[in-house]
Amino acid sequence: MGLLEKIHEPKDLRTLDSTELKTLAQEIRQEMIDVVSRNGGHLASNLGVVELTLALHRKFDSPCDKIIWDVGHQTYVHKLLTGRLDQFKTIRQCHGLSGFPKRAESTHDCFETGHSSTSISAAVGFAKARDVLRESHHVVAVIGDGAMTGGMAFEALNHAGHSESSLIVVLNDNEMSISPNVGAMSSYLNRLRTDPLYDKRKEDIEYLLKRIPGIGSKVAKVVAKAKDSLKYLLVPGLIFEELGFTYLGPIDGHDEALVEQVLEQAKQKKGPVLVHVVTRKGKGYKPAEANPGVFHGVGPFDALTGKVIKKPAPPTYTTVFGETLCKLAKEDPKIVAISAAMPSGTGLNVFASEFPERFYDVGIAEQHAVTFAAGLAFGGLKPVVAIYSTFYQRAYDQVLHDVCLQQANVVLAIDRAGVVGDDGPTHHGVFDISFFRIIPNLVFMAPKDENELRHMLYTALQHSGPVAVRYPRSVGQGVKPDETFKEIPIGKAEVLRDGRDVTLIAVGPLVHTCLLAAQELRHRGVEAAVINLRFINPLDRELLLHYAGLTKNFITIEDNVLKGGMGSSILELLEEEGIEGVAFERLGYPGFVEQGSISQLHITHGLSVQGILQAAERLQLIRRAAQS
Numbered sequence: 001m002g003l004l005e006k007i008h009e010p011k012d013l014r015t016l017d018s019t020e021l022k023t024l025a026q027e028i029r030q031e032m033i034d035v036v037s038r039n040g041g042h043l044a045s046n047l048g049v050v051e052l053t054l055a056l057h058r059k060f061d062s063p064c065d066k067i068i069w070d071v072g073h074q075t076y077v078h079k080l081l082t083g084r085l086d087q088f089k090t091i092r093q094c095h096g097l098s099g100f101p102k103r104a105e106s107t108h109d110c111f112e113t114g115h116s117s118t119s120i121s122a123a124v125g126f127a128k129a130r131d132v133l134r135e136s137h138h139v140v141a142v143i144g145d146g147a148m149t150g151g152m153a154f155e156a157l158n159h160a161g162h163s164e165s166s167l168i169v170v171l172n173d174n175e176m177s178i179s180p181n182v183g184a185m186s187s188y189l190n191r192l193r194t195d196p197l198y199d200k201r202k203e204d205i206e207y208l209l210k211r212i213p214g215i216g217s218k219v220a221k222v223v224a225k226a227k228d229s230l231k232y233l234l235v236p237g238l239i240f241e242e243l244g245f246t247y248l249g250p251i252d253g254h255d256e257a258l259v260e261q262v263l264e265q266a267k268q269k270k271g272p273v274l275v276h277v278v279t280r281k282g283k284g285y286k287p288a289e290a291n292p293g294v295f296h297g298v299g300p301f302d303a304l305t306g307k308v309i310k311k312p313a314p315p316t317y318t319t320v321f322g323e324t325l326c327k328l329a330k331e332d333p334k335i336v337a338i339s340a341a342m343p344s345g346t347g348l349n350v351f352a353s354e355f356p357e358r359f360y361d362v363g364i365a366e367q368h369a370v371t372f373a374a375g376l377a378f379g380g381l382k383p384v385v386a387i388y389s390t391f392y393q394r395a396y397d398q399v400l401h402d403v404c405l406q407q408a409n410v411v412l413a414i415d416r417a418g419v420v421g422d423d424g425p426t427h428h429g430v431f432d433i434s435f436f437r438i439i440p441n442l443v444f445m446a447p448k449d450e451n452e453l454r455h456m457l458y459t460a461l462q463h464s465g466p467v468a469v470r471y472p473r474s475v476g477q478g479v480k481p482d483e484t485f486k487e488i489p490i491g492k493a494e495v496l497r498d499g500r501d502v503t504l505i506a507v508g509p510l511v512h513t514c515l516l517a518a519q520e521l522r523h524r525g526v527e528a529a530v531i532n533l534r535f536i537n538p539l540d541r542e543l544l545l546h547y548a549g550l551t552k553n554f555i556t557i558e559d560n561v562l563k564g565g566m567g568s569s570i571l572e573l574l575e576e577e578g579i580e581g582v583a584f585e586r587l588g589y590p591g592f593v594e595q596g597s598i599s600q601l602h603i604t605h606g607l608s609v610q611g612i613l614q615a616a617e618r619l620q621l622i623r624r625a626a627q628s
Contacts, residue, residue: 002027008083010057010108021256025050029284031088032076037303040422041092041099042073044282044295045144048174048253052142052277053077055259056170059267060138063107066126070119070143072100072112072426073297074172082108092422094596100426114426115391116364117150119143120169124156127165138168138267145173146341150364160272161244168266169245169274172253174281174292240274249276254283293344297423314478317471318415320450322347324457325384326354328485335461336376338362338385340369346386346415366391370398370410377408382461386413389429389470390420396435403466404441410467411460417446417470418508418559419602424595429470433507434564436468437537443467443490444537448511450476452534458485472509472559474598493540499529502553502621505544507533507566510557510607517612525625526616536566539573548574548582555585555615557607562588585615 003020004027007013016024028050036043054077056067062082069075079097080088084106090096101109111122123141130137147153148171160167240247246269248262259277266273281296282288287306288295294308301308315323329335329351336358343349343361352359362369366387373383392399392414403410414436417429436444443463447453453471460467496511497518504514511532518528529547533540548554556567567586574582587606594601602608606615616622 004028004031004080004085007081007085010062010081013054013058013081018257021054025054025256026284028077028080031080031085033285033303035089035091036076036298037301039089039092040297040299042076042297043285044288044292044298045074045174046076047285047288048279048281048283049074049142049172050077050283051254051256052170052172052259052279053081055256055263056140056142057081059260059263060140063110065138066110066123066140067108068111068119068122068126068139068141069101069113070141070147071116072114074142074144075101075109078108079106082106092424092595094594094600096595098424098595099422100424112426114423115394116147117143117152119147120153120156120160123167123169124160124163124165127160127167128163131165138166140168140170142170142172145171147364149341151367157240157243157245164244164271166270167272168263169272170263171249171274171276172279173250173276174279245272245274247274247276249274250278251276253277253279314476315450316347316473316475317447317450317453318345318347318473320347320453320476320481321386321413321415321457321471322350324454326351328458328461329355329358332382332461333358334380334382336360336381336383338369338373338376338383340364340366340387340391342386342388345388346413348386366395367398370395370412371402373410374398374402374406374408377403377410378406382409382411384411384413384457384461386415388416388427389414389418389432390416390427392429392432393435399436399442399466400439404439407441407465409464411457412466412468413457414468414470416473418472419589419593419598420473421598421601422595425592428593430560430589430593432468432470433536433558433560433566434568436470437566437569438564439537441465442537443535444470445488445535446470446507446533448477448494448507448509448532448534449479451479451481454481455486455488456534459488459490462487463490470508472598474509477509477512488534491535491538491540493534493543494532495529495543496532497528497530499527499551501527501551501625502555502616502619503529503531503547503551504555504557504612505531505533505566505570506557507536508559510559510602513602513607513609514557514612517609520609520613521616521621524613524622525628526621528616533566536569539569541573541577544570544573545577545579548579552581553583553619553621555587555612555619557587557612559602559607560588561591562586563591583619585619587611587615 003024029047032046087097092099100114101112103109103112119141123139127139251258251262262275266275281292337348337351339346339348339361341364343352369385373385376383414432417432419428445456447456456469460469506514514530518530521528558566565588589605
């Protein structure tokens, strides 16, 4: 039996000596490599926090002490140390362990995360609650240098410094997030991490100052001012101390004993403390150390070689989007692209390489990205903002107020729309239809395949006013792209199959599911029309009203929650027009969606051929066809 199998809860770590801790660290890394090579997941970030997590759980008493993990994709080690080793092989699988902190899984997961830059805000809340209730436990936020670039983190730092409540922020600085960090904070941290002698020099000079004989109160004040000036001389800015934090570091995050020593120092100090820990992403696994970006969120791979297992498949929608934008940008010098710290994830890395002067990575700052785009648009450019659906939730006010109210010529590319698979509810993009379709002035569309995505992007850039295009994480349908771009008439749907008994209505790749279901319905005597709606806003009112009168049965299918979704918008249309007597079935998600593969989740929630057939049965279409 290895050491890891003997760790059932964090207190078991406190009996281990330094040699045993190093052995345990190796076992943890091997366990993560073995499981992630089969399941896929976030490997590099977890390999980089092994020693840090061991030190945290040795110095703090979780769950009494609260440890809050920013983003949360680096909590695999935490899960292994808090009684979940037996379940670890199920991580990110349907009905298995979540790849992120989950309160329902363990009392050690005190706060659920998945989006970045939230941990310090939550920590301030936990600390204030502790103070009000006159409790005495510690509160720790663990945040990466990438997440520290997010505006919410700055807001929380500002509040924490002002409140003076005791809490500890551990800055896990691995010099790289999903993509290389950008901005002033990144440059500042680089200066800190490359000047590790700062603390020693400061202490030496303070010692010399104190040895000056005959210091009176006036001289002491001068010395204090000299010390402050010295801080700015040695480390420009010292932003954390100016915000009210005691700053400790930077220290080697892979020296477990040193991390423990500094964490103990932090525990003894009053008020907010920031511990700056420098780690290496992918530590202990050479393929991940060499390519931390690839192994940030990786699919199954060969554990021995590190070679990612890829099956032949059509290009992803993301890839097609990036390639199409580059092609269009070659013809139009006004096209610019914006990413919020995800150029590779959104397919904009190719654009960034070809047009570096027209590409902007603003860091983890979705709100700024959208308003920045509005400014670019009013300045005469054609900005395209590519952000995951789940992260557009953070920029809703900016989309509504800064883009749509003012009718700015901004294209909102909504990547990862619909369910995204094993990352689970924090990453599924199943709300964007509901929250975008209600915004005035916004043209909102979704392609049935990768070829239609190309035409929609072209259409969006020809349109005067704001446009949103949503598309999924998955690979395309494998259709051959047209040689030339075509402008799609705004608000016009496409009839792919005619029928008299029922109308199947969908947007996005689920249109193809409807076509397959229509074939099955025909075998059962039911003639189904299939409409590729294309435009969620504006709706093709004329076409929908025609089929409402013709078939009097509608089934809508959408990769979105049911409330406020596409089906709801069509029901609203029928109500507005006073149309009665249309039987209606809406297929979509009831709310937050669990983790699982995209195909599993579609089947579970009825977004499948069988789900459509069952909806037809509920409308009694199949029974009536059998009787006729």
